[in-house]
Amino acid sequence: MTSKQTLVVAITVAALTIAFLPGLAVAMEHVVGDDMGWALDFNYTAWAETKQFVVGDTLVFEYGTAGHDVVEVGGPDFLACNQPDNAVVWTSGLDRVALDKAGPRWFFCGMDQHCERGMKLKITVLETAPPAPQPKPPLVAPPPSSPAGKLEARFGEAVAVVTAVAVALLVL
Numbered sequence: 001m002t003s004k005q006t007l008v009v010a011i012t013v014a015a016l017t018i019a020f021l022p023g024l025a026v027a028m029e030h031v032v033g034d035d036m037g038w039a040l041d042f043n044y045t046a047w048a049e050t051k052q053f054v055v056g057d058t059l060v061f062e063y064g065t066a067g068h069d070v071v072e073v074g075g076p077d078f079l080a081c082n083q084p085d086n087a088v089v090w091t092s093g094l095d096r097v098a099l100d101k102a103g104p105r106w107f108f109c110g111m112d113q114h115c116e117r118g119m120k121l122k123i124t125v126l127e128t129a130p131p132a133p134q135p136k137p138p139l140v141a142p143p144p145s146s147p148a149g150k151l152e153a154r155f156g157e158a159v160a161v162v163t164a165v166a167v168a169l170l171v172l
C-alpha cells in the first residue's frame with residue numbers, strides 16, 4: 001500500500017466513525033405533561049423547557065376526550081388562542097404527533113377557555129440533537145429501531161468527505 005492509500009483508508013475510517021456516532025441517538029416519544037398528561041392547571045411552557053425535541057421524535061397527547069382536544073395552529077393564533085377553520089385538530093385522547101421537520105410547533109386545547117387558562121404548548125424541533133458528551137464508546141450496538149433515513153444521510157455525508165479527500169490526494 002502506498003502512503004497515499006494508507007492515508008485514504010485512515011481518513012475513511014475516521015469519517016465513518018464521526019458520521020455514525022451521532023446516529024446512536026434514538027428517536028424519542030415525549031408524553032406531553034409526563035404523568036399529568038394533557039390537562040388544565042399544568043405549565044406546559046416549563047415542561048417543554050426541560051425537554052429536547054428532535055426531528056423524528058413523536059409528541060403523545062393523553063387526555064379524556066370529553067374535556068379536551070388538541071389543536072395545532074400558527075404562532076399568531078397560538079398567542080390569541082384562536083382556532084381557525086383550517087387548524088389541524090386531534091380528538092382521539094391518545095394523539096401521536098410526528099415531529100417531522102425542524103422549527104416551532106404550536107398546540108392548544110380548543111375546548112372552552114382552556115387555552116386562555118394555559119393549556120397550550122409551544123415547542124421548537126431541532127434538526128439534530130446537540131452532541132452529548134461521550135466519555136466512552138458505547139458497548140452495545142444501537143437498537144434496530146434507529147431511524148434508517150438519518151443514518152443514510154450521515155453515510156452520504158461521510159462518503160462525500162471521503163471522496164473529496166481522495167480526489168484532493170490524487171490531484172496533489
Ligand SMILES: [Cu+2]
Pocket residue numbers: 039040067068069109110111114119
Ligand atoms: Cu382542554
